[in-house]
Amino acid sequence: MSVLLDVQDLQTRFKVRQGYVYAVNGVSFRLEEGETLAVVGESGCGKSVTMLSLVRLLPPAASIESGQVLLKGADLLQLDQRQLREVRGGQIGMIFQDPMTSLNPFINIGAQMAEPLIYHRGMGKKQALARSAELLEMVGIPDGETRLREYPHQFSGGMRQRVMIAMAMACEPAVLIADEPTTALDVTIQAQIVELVKALRDRSGVAVVWITHDLSVVAGIADRVIVMYAGYVVEEASVDALFEDPRHPYTVGLLGALPSLDGDAHRLTTIGGSPPDLADQPTFCPFHPRCPYAIERCRTENPALEAVADATARGHRTACWVDIRELQSPVVSGS
Amino acid sequence: MTTQELSATSGIELAQASRSNLWQDALARLAANRLAVIGIIPIVLLFFVALFGPTLTPYDFLAQDFTARLDSPSREHWLGTDELGRDVFSRILYGARTAVSVGLVSTAISLVVGLIMGSLAGYLGGRVDILVVWLTDVTRSMPALLLAIVINLTLKVPLEAWMEQLYLETKNTFFRQTMWVDLVLVFGALALIQWPGYARLIRGQILSIRSRNYVLAARALGMPTSRILTRYVIPNAMGPLIVAVSAGLGGAMVLESAFSFLGVGVQLPIPSWGKMISDGLRMWQTHPHLLAGPAVMMAVITVSFAWLGDGLNDALNPRQWK
Ligand SMILES: Nc1ncnc2c1ncn2[C@@H]1O[C@H](COP(=O)(O)OP(=O)(O)O)[C@@H](O)[C@H]1O
Ligand code: SF4
Ligand SMILES: [Mg+2]
Numbered sequence: 025m026s027v028l029l030d031v032q033d034l035q036t037r038f039k040v041r042q043g044y045v046y047a048v049n050g051v052s053f054r055l056e057e058g059e060t061l062a063v064v065g066e067s068g069c070g071k072s073v074t075m076l077s078l079v080r081l082l083p084p085a086a087s088i089e090s091g092q093v094l095l096k097g098a099d100l101l102q103l104d105q106r107q108l109r110e111v112r113g114g115q116i117g118m119i120f121q122d123p124m125t126s127l128n129p130f131i132n133i134g135a136q137m138a139e140p141l142i143y144h145r146g147m148g149k150k151q152a153l154a155r156s157a158e159l160l161e162m163v164g165i166p167d168g169e170t171r172l173r174e175y176p177h178q179f180s181g182g183m184r185q186r187v188m189i190a191m192a193m194a195c196e197p198a199v200l201i202a203d204e205p206t207t208a209l210d211v212t213i214q215a216q217i218v219e220l221v222k223a224l225r226d227r228s229g230v231a232v233v234w235i236t237h238d239l240s241v242v243a244g245i246a247d248r249v250i251v252m253y254a255g256y257v258v259e260e261a262s263v264d265a266l267f268e269d270p271r272h273p274y275t276v277g278l279l280g281a282l283p284s285l286d287g288d289a290h291r292l293t294t295i296g297g298s299p300p301d302l303a304d305q306p307t308f309c310p311f312h313p314r315c316p317y318a319i320e321r322c323r324t325e326n327p328a329l330e331a332v333a334d335a336t337a338r339g340h341r342t343a344c345w346v347d348i349r350e351l352q353s354p355v356v357s358g359s
Numbered sequence: 360m361t362t363q364e365l366s367a368t369s370g371i372e373l374a375q376a377s378r379s380n381l382w383q384d385a386l387a388r389l390a391a392n393r394l395a396v397i398g399i400i401p402i403v404l405l406f407f408v409a410l411f412g413p414t415l416t417p418y419d420f421l422a423q424d425f426t427a428r429l430d431s432p433s434r435e436h437w438l439g440t441d442e443l444g445r446d447v448f449s450r451i452l453y454g455a456r457t458a459v460s461v462g463l464v465s466t467a468i469s470l471v472v473g474l475i476m477g478s479l480a481g482y483l484g485g486r487v488d489i490l491v492v493w494l495t496d497v498t499r500s501m502p503a504l505l506l507a508i509v510i511n512l513t514l515k516v517p518l519e520a521w522m523e524q525l526y527l528e529t530k531n532t533f534f535r536q537t538m539w540v541d542l543v544l545v546f547g548a549l550a551l552i553q554w555p556g557y558a559r560l561i562r563g564q565i566l567s568i569r570s571r572n573y574v575l576a577a578r579a580l581g582m583p584t585s586r587i588l589t590r591y592v593i594p595n596a597m598g599p600l601i602v603a604v605s606a607g608l609g610g611a612m613v614l615e616s617a618f619s620f621l622g623v624g625v626q627l628p629i630p631s632w633g634k635m636i637s638d639g640l641r642m643w644q645t646h647p648h649l650l651a652g653p654a655v656m657m658a659v660i661t662v663s664f665a666w667l668g669d670g671l672n673d674a675l676n677p678r679q680w681k
């Protein structure tokens with residue numbers, strides 16, 4: 025398998041009144057063709073900003089300070105606006121968290137779906153509408169032709185997310201970035217959306233980046249996982265290695281926050297505290313105020329992402345000074 | 360079915376037809392709003408009378424009948440006559456013309472200025488934004504009527520002197536008509552009072568729509584800025600703008616009357632409701648009909664615009680289309 029997307033040392037910060045918010049601090053990851061990569065971390069850890077940085081869809085206050093985003097070898101950060109628009113929607117499709125507000129309320133679904141086809145594929149209007157009807161049926165919305173004439177407010181949240189997926193997949197992109205696409209939906213609908221994306225992926229071979237703050241979805245969909253904290257990648261592993269052999273205390277905490285699968289629904293530990301504010305680039309491990317394993321060194325040096333010792337699978341890396349396997353499971357704060 | 364066949368069927372026509380459906384929806388919503396419908400009637404009448412007033416009036420607005428001065432309402436003079444024996448009903452109809460033209464022209468001016476300033480502020484941001492916001496704040500902090508009085512007092516004499524000067528130089532009698540100075544001052548004052556509202560509305564619309572998720576989603580699909588502007592930003596900003604213009608038209612007419620009432624309005628033989636109210640007020644105890652006619656008209660029109668504005672607000676708000 026060859027590397028499709030290669031992100032190197034990406035740094036993005038926001039200019040705010042009091043200085044900067046360092047949202048993404050040297051993130052690197054790779055996505056292979058046909059692979060599904062999950063990105064997990066609590067809210068505010070820089071997942072969305074990382075993904076928006078890839079195609080430079082950031083708000084005006086944000087700037088990308090360094091890094092490379094190589095898509096099939098070409099650096100997206102060097103493209104001009106016109107080339108970038110070709111990539112957006114053409115090479116990289118995106119779906120977002122809130123389907124209720126992601127569609128223009130003033131344009132019917134058909135006209136809305138036809139836009140990217142007309143723009144990227146040079147289709148005529150009729151052809152684009154016919155294709156849109158097919159796309160709707162592809163994402164499980166029957167009677168596509170009729171529904172094209174309806175407006176967003178006539179669709180439920182789950183249906184709107186299906187439309188968003190259809191639009192993102194319309195031009196057969198190489199990469200689909202799904203930024204918490206199920207967070208705003210009911211649990212039953214969530215499962216349907218996950219299944220839909222899996223089916224589309226298996227059929228089209230699109231590589232998927234699936235962002236979530238909920239580890240329970242990850243096992244069912246992803247091949248590999250990166251865990252983000254405070255704008256850093258703190259652990260990277262195959263799904264099996266991450267669940268069976270987590271090496272970063274934050275990952276352990278996230279796994280602990282999962283309801284256990286062995287029927288004991290009450291055993292639900294959470295990580296005490298909340299992610300740090302990102303006003304400074306830390307000279308310490310950003311997790312140390314919440315880390316039950318912290319040692320002195322954690323307060324003075326920020327660990328880099330490095331291969332773990334005795335990895336059970338290839339490509340398992342973590343950013344932590346402590347080999348947590350050597351320690352007794354500590355008392356998790358907040359439980 | 361092939362792609363061709365699919366598109367040959369109703370797809371396109373219907374997809375386009377339903378775009379007007381959205382406006383039909385809004386219209387149906389408006390029609391279902393009783394107060395808005397009641398409000399529309401006097402407004403339509405007002406515009407009708409403003410257009411065709413001269414052919415409708417029983418008497419010329421200037422025609423004086425010294426045998427029938429200060430008459431109470433009668434069969435000849437439905438709303439009575441004034442001090443000079445002029446027919447009040449005719450003067451009210453002519454007053455509609457003043458109200459409508461002042462409303463339309465001053466709203467058009469302030470809308471254009473507001474659109475330009477608001478778009479500049481919203482798009483360019485930074486110092487331009489700060490400057491525009493500051494300008495609107497300063498203007499809005501001054502009481503509207505005071506502003507109009509100050510403008511009138513400080514500019515009227517120099518403007519008239521300047522016109523006289525131009526007349527002496529060019530011998531063009533156009534510059535003799537001081538009516539133009541009045542109109543420029545009234546329109547200018549109204550535009551000055553009203554542009555900040557439009558500018559702030561448009562600025563706010565641009566800022567808020569630009570950060571909506573559907574704009575992000577459209578950009579993520581590679582849509583160019585021009586498409587996003589015409590298909591996303593402008594249609595979504597239309598509703599609030601239509602509402603504001605409806606309220607602004609009513610507001611401008613009321614303000615013009617207030618100017619006339621205070622003696623800084625259009626000083627013309629052409630009747631203005633505000634002027635009629637202020638004249639009528641002097642003898643409302645002995646001849647209440649002089650006050651009642653124009654005052655009732657003013658009140659009806661004001662309330663009508665308020666109801667219509669409310670109705671439009673509800674009808675054009677897609678969040679309520681459920
Ligand atoms: N417009 C903005 N201005 C300033 N800071 C922002 C802005 N957007 C996001 N951030 C900051 O960037 C960090 C990462 O945000 P985000 O990527 O949205 O987190 P996640 O997607 O992981 O929940 C957050 O700490 C947030 O405070
Ligand atoms: S480096 Fe230290 S503080 Fe950071 S996660 Fe590891 S043990 Fe915890
Ligand atoms: Mg996010």
